Amino acid sequence: EAQVTQNPRYLITVTGKKLTVTCSQNMNHEYMSWYRQDPGLGLRQIYYSMNVEVTDKGDVPEGYKVSRKEKRNFPLILESPSPNQTSLYFCASSLNIYQPQHFGDGTRLSIL
C-alpha cells in the first residue's frame, strides 16, 4: 500500500532534549516536505527536499534540521526543542513539486 509513515505519532518531551521524527515513503517519490500545523495559522512548510542530498528551507525552518541521505527517508530533527515547537507535524511526499502531496498521519509533539 502506498503510504507515508511518520513516527512517533505522539510525543511528550522536555525542553532541550534532542528528538527526531522519522518519515518514510514507499512510492519512490523525489519530493518530500515537512509542515507544522497550528491553530489559526494553517500549515506552514518547515523544510523540503527536491531530491536526495538536496534540501532547502521552507517558511519556518528555525530550530529544525533535516537530512535526505536516501530517497525514501526524510527525518526531522529538533536539536534543542522549545515549547514554541509544540505542534502537529506532517510529512508529505510527491513525484515532484508540481504533483499532489501524499501526507502522513501526523505527529503530535508537546514540548514542556
Next chain:
Amino acid sequence: SQQGEEDPQALSIQEGENATMNCSYKTSINNLQWYRQNSGRGLVHLILIRSNEREKHSGRLRVTLDTSKKSSSLLITASRAADTASYFCATVQVNQGGKLIFGQGTELSVKP
C-alpha cells in the same frame, strides 16, 4: 502574511446544500491544489488545477481558477455529513523552488 488566504474560515450548512469556499493568493502560480483534512488527520488531495485552466470537475467537486484575480473557489454540490472536514488550498509558486504554500483553511460542517 501567508499566501492562499481562504474564506470563509468556517461554514455550516445542511445536508443537500452546496458549499463554496474561496482561496486567494498573491504571486504567480504553476498550479493550485485543494486538500481535505478530517479532524487531526493527514491531508488528502482532492483536485489540482493548472494555471492555464479555468475550471475543473471531479465528482461533486468543481474548482475554478481566476488568475487575473489570483483567486480560486471550491464548490461541493449536494453536500453530505461525511463532507464535514477542513479544506485547504495550496499553491505551487513560480520561481520559488520547491515551496508549497497552504492557506489557513475553511472548516466545513454539514449537518444531517
